Amino acid sequence: MAKWTILAEGCKGCGLCVEACPKKILCLDSGTINHKGHTPARMMDESRCTGCGFCATMCPDCVITISR
Amino acid sequence: MIVATRPHALTTAPTHYCPGCTHGIIHRLVAEAIDALGIEGRTIGIAPVGCSVLAYNYFNLDMTVAAHGRAPAVATGLKRANPESIVFAYQGDGDLASIGMAEAVHAAARNENITVIFVNNAIYGMTGGQMAPTSLPGQVTQTSPAGRDELLCGFPVKVCEMLAQLDGPEYIARVAANSVKNVLSAKKAIEKAFRNQVEGRGFSLVEVLSSCPTNWGMTPGDALGWMDSTMIPYYPLGVYKDRSAKEAD
Ligand SMILES: Cc1ncc(C[n+]2csc(CCOP(=O)(O)OP(=O)(O)O)c2C)c(N)n1
Ligand code: SF4
Ligand code: SF4
Ligand code: SF4
Numbered sequence: 001m002a003k004w005t006i007l008a009e010g011c012k013g014c015g016l017c018v019e020a021c022p023k024k025i026l027c028l029d030s031g032t033i034n035h036k037g038h039t040p041a042r043m044m045d046e047s048r049c050t051g052c053g054f055c056a057t058m059c060p061d062c063v064i065t066i067s068r
Numbered sequence: 069m070i071v072a073t074r075p076h077a078l079t080t081a082p083t084h085y086c087p088g089c090t091h092g093i094i095h096r097l098v099a100e101a102i103d104a105l106g107i108e109g110r111t112i113g114i115a116p117v118g119c120s121v122l123a124y125n126y127f128n129l130d131m132t133v134a135a136h137g138r139a140p141a142v143a144t145g146l147k148r149a150n151p152e153s154i155v156f157a158y159q160g161d162g163d164l165a166s167i168g169m170a171e172a173v174h175a176a177a178r179n180e181n182i183t184v185i186f187v188n189n190a191i192y193g194m195t196g197g198q199m200a201p202t203s204l205p206g207q208v209t210q211t212s213p214a215g216r217d218e219l220l221c222g223f224p225v226k227v228c229e230m231l232a233q234l235d236g237p238e239y240i241a242r243v244a245a246n247s248v249k250n251v252l253s254a255k256k257a258i259e260k261a262f263r264n265q266v267e268g269r270g271f272s273l274v275e276v277l278s279s280c281p282t283n284w285g286m287t288p289g290d291a292l293g294w295m296d297s298t299m300i301p302y303y304p305l306g307v308y309k310d311r312s313a314k315e316a317d
Contacts (some may be wrong), residue, residue, distance in 0.1 A: 002071070010082050012086075012087035012088070013087060014087040014088030014288040015088070015287075015288060015289055016088055016288055016289065016292070019289050019292075020248055036082075038087065051071050053071045053072040054248045056071075056072035056073075057072070057093075057248050057251050057252065058093065058247075058248060058251065059092075059093075060083075060085065060088060060089055060090055060091070060092025060093050060096075061082070061083065061092050062074045062075075062078060062092065062096050063074075064072060065070065065072065065073040065074075066070070066071040066072045066073075067069060067070045067071060068069050068071055
């Protein structure tokens with residue numbers, strides 16, 4: 001099983017990770033606003049994360065860390 | 069085991085880039101290449117004038133900034149004075165393909181042993197979205213509100229195709245930062261462009277097609293789609309010159 005973490009304060013809410021995830025388990029968390037005013041990405045179901053790294057590959061802000 | 073995380077050669081400073089701008093992906097790929105080759109302690113980066121003018125804040129490296137378009141000339145001086153340093157120029161398309169075209173062409177012709185990361189987003193990003201030499205036919209920009217008219221403004225400049233005609237350069241390739249598959253090939257090309265310098269092979273330039281969601285007036289996701297539908301057909305991806313591959317034949 002993969003462990004997925006995000007530095008939510010550095011996320012710009014661009015959604016590129018959400019679009020890249022083949023499992024569709026990421027979303028932009030409309031209930032949260034970080035100090036820059038962005039809506040950060042959030043993991044919805046870590047148990048389905050394969051650790052493929054596609055989300056991190058497309059993240060321009062390098063805020064996703066994945067381990068397996 | 070960590071599968072993905074911030075490379076060491078990047079600082080932890082948040083970038084000033086707009087949400088979804090792929091300058092950030094390209095920074096990461098450069099840092100990953102530097103990590104992979106173990107050259108952080110001897111690499112010097114040259115930031116351009118353009119949105120990436122503040123790149124010195126984002127790399128854990130010695131960095132400097134060149135006057136608009138002059139990064140290959142500054143890189144030439146740094147490399148010749150310190151041949152053991154690994155020197156790279158990071159330049160936008162307004163910087164490299166317009167005001168700095170002469171420096172890029174002659175550095176390539178001289179086969180300077182430097183690495184150039186050429187970020188082509190088909191627009192002047194920093195100054196607010198004016199037409200660049202690389203803007204596509206019909207592309208709407210602040211200075212071509214009815215779309216780029218080739219009869220009036222000329223045709224887009226295809227930098228890789230042009231430089232590959234020179235006898236000088238070692239490696240010329242075009243990649244794109246718009247999908248997982250393309251980012252992974254971009255990573256390989258950028259690492260090769262740095263490895264060539266470590267091995268003393270000579271001038272290596274990687275053109276990375278990049279997005280500017282803000283000035284294209286698109287969401288970050290739509291901007292990546294526009295690169296697929298419109299940009300890549302005009303600027304085909306691939307290796308345009310590779311002397312080491314030729315030697316291997
Ligand atoms: C000598 C000089 N001329 C013009 C400018 C104005 N200027 C600043 S950035 C820029 C172009 C930036 O576009 P590009 O290189 O494509 O980089 P981007 O911002 O899109 O990443 C220009 C023309 C300047 N700073 N210096
Ligand atoms: S590692 Fe793969 S499966 Fe897991 S969230 Fe990222 S893209 Fe989705
Ligand atoms: S790609 Fe990165 S910056 Fe963009 S929403 Fe996902 S985590 Fe945030
Ligand atoms: S203006 Fe364009 S190139 Fe500059 S940071 Fe914003 S999206 Fe990126």
